[in-house]
Amino acid sequence: MDQIDELILRETPDQASAIAVIDAPGLVERALEIAADVRVWCDDVRDAELVDEDLLVEHPEDLAGVDLAWGHLPKSLAALDQQAASIQGAQDVTFITGGRVKHMSKSMNEVLGKHFTAVNATRGHKKSRALRAWGPANLPTDWPKARHNEVLDLTIVAHGSTFSGTKLDAGTRLLLDNLAVDGPRVLDFGSGNGVIAAFLARLGLEVEARDVSWSAVAATLETAKANDVDVHATWVAGIDDYADAALDAIVTNPPFHQGTTKDSTDTLDMFRAARRVLRPGGQLWCVYNSHLPYRRFLNEHVGPTRVVAQDRAYTVVVSENQGS
Numbered sequence: 315m316d317q318i319d320e321l322i323l324r325e326t327p328d329q330a331s332a333i334a335v336i337d338a339p340g341l342v343e344r345a346l347e348i349a350a351d352v353r354v355w356c357d358d359v360r361d362a363e364l365v366d367e368d369l370l371v372e373h374p375e376d377l378a379g380v381d382l383a384w385g386h387l388p389k390s391l392a393a394l395d396q397q398a399a400s401i402q403g404a405q406d407v408t409f410i411t412g413g414r415v416k417h418m419s420k421s422m423n424e425v426l427g428k429h430f431t432a433v434n435a436t437r438g439h440k441k442s443r444a445l446r447a448w449g450p451a452n453l454p455t456d457w458p459k460a461r462h463n464e465v466l467d468l469t470i471v472a473h474g475s476t477f478s479g480t481k482l483d484a485g486t487r488l489l490l491d492n493l494a495v496d497g498p499r500v501l502d503f504g505s506g507n508g509v510i511a512a513f514l515a516r517l518g519l520e521v522e523a524r525d526v527s528w529s530a531v532a533a534t535l536e537t538a539k540a541n542d543v544d545v546h547a548t549w550v551a552g553i554d555d556y557a558d559a560a561l562d563a564i565v566t567n568p569p570f571h572q573g574t575t576k577d578s579t580d581t582l583d584m585f586r587a588a589r590r591v592l593r594p595g596g597q598l599w600c601v602y603n604s605h606l607p608y609r610r611f612l613n614e615h616v617g618p619t620r621v622v623a624q625d626r627a628y629t630v631v632v633s634e635n636q637g638s
């Protein structure tokens with residue numbers, strides 16, 4: 315349990331018959347002491363791996379009908395909206411969700427106010443605070459959302475936590491405008507809404523996609539379906555489980571955050587693993603914020619790396635694997 319978990323428990327009613335635990339694996343044990351029906355949903359596969367498989371639900375909508383829900387506040391308002399919509403269904407439900415004060419905004423109360431008749435904020439404790447919402451409005455969920463992107467002529471589908479939602483990220487657009495990939499077997503690493511994967515699949519390539527986020531993997535599959543292309547998407551972190559020389563290319567707009575913290579660790583780990591996982595001569599295509607020192611790292615860890623395109627914000631590079 316962390317400080318946010320402790321704060322949530324302080325605010326919790328003594329009794330509940332069904333509890334939803336959202337993105338908060340540290341609270342599962344306590345939930346099992348209170349209720350016979352405990353349902354856990356985690357967006358990040360690394361959180362899900364901390365929880366007994368039997369307690370995990372497959373889809374956020376499987377949380378519907380609980381009378382108490384605990385959560386860690388997500389980064390995006392859209393993610394909070396989907397969580398609040400998913401736990402509706404019972405005659406009454408109380409949702410207690412906490413986070414670090416510096417990551418909280420008034421808009422979070424407004425999002426909860428759409429789904430509940432009452433919302434208040436607890437007093438701060440050790441730089442954390444919880445929001446408590448009750449009185450479900452029972453609005454039907456409108457997740458996932460879809461939008462047609464005219465530039466690419468692709469429909470993009472997103473869940474609440476999906477990076478960039480149904481929009482085409484500006485860095486991703488620069489990458490796709492300049493991409494020339496040799497296949498057939500290509501991985502979209504960190505697939506988000508699946509726009510890169512769908513774009514590659516439309517070119518006739520064999521496309522695999524992976525992401526740590528459930529919302530991303532679900533969105534990737536739904537984007538592929540909406541565009542009538544085949545993509546094999548996996549909910550997993552990193553690429554360490556691939557066999558040597560398995561892939562002809564990796565295409566990525568890689569992560570630069572872990573939750574609310576700026577962090578390139580996952581990206582650098584993936585770059586390090588790429589030399590083994592790509593066949594000799596295979597390519598890693600990557601777009602990143604131009605201030606990041608990735609080019610030198612890619613030169614050193616994958617192979618010769620050249621800049622393919624650059625604008626004021628982003629750089630697109632391709633690295634050729636020289637083998638070990």
Ligand SMILES: C[S@@+](CC[C@H](N)C(=O)[O-])C[C@H]1O[C@@H](n2cnc3c(N)ncnc32)[C@H](O)[C@@H]1O
Pocket residue numbers: 477478483486503504505506507508509510524525526527530550551552566567568569570580
């Ligand atoms: C910058 S977003 C790009 C999303 C999408 N490809 C696009 O271009 O819009 C990076 C994605 O990487 C995912 N991610 C973060 N860490 C990861 C890891 N260790 N393994 C796989 N995916 C990861 C994030 O969930 C996020 O969806």
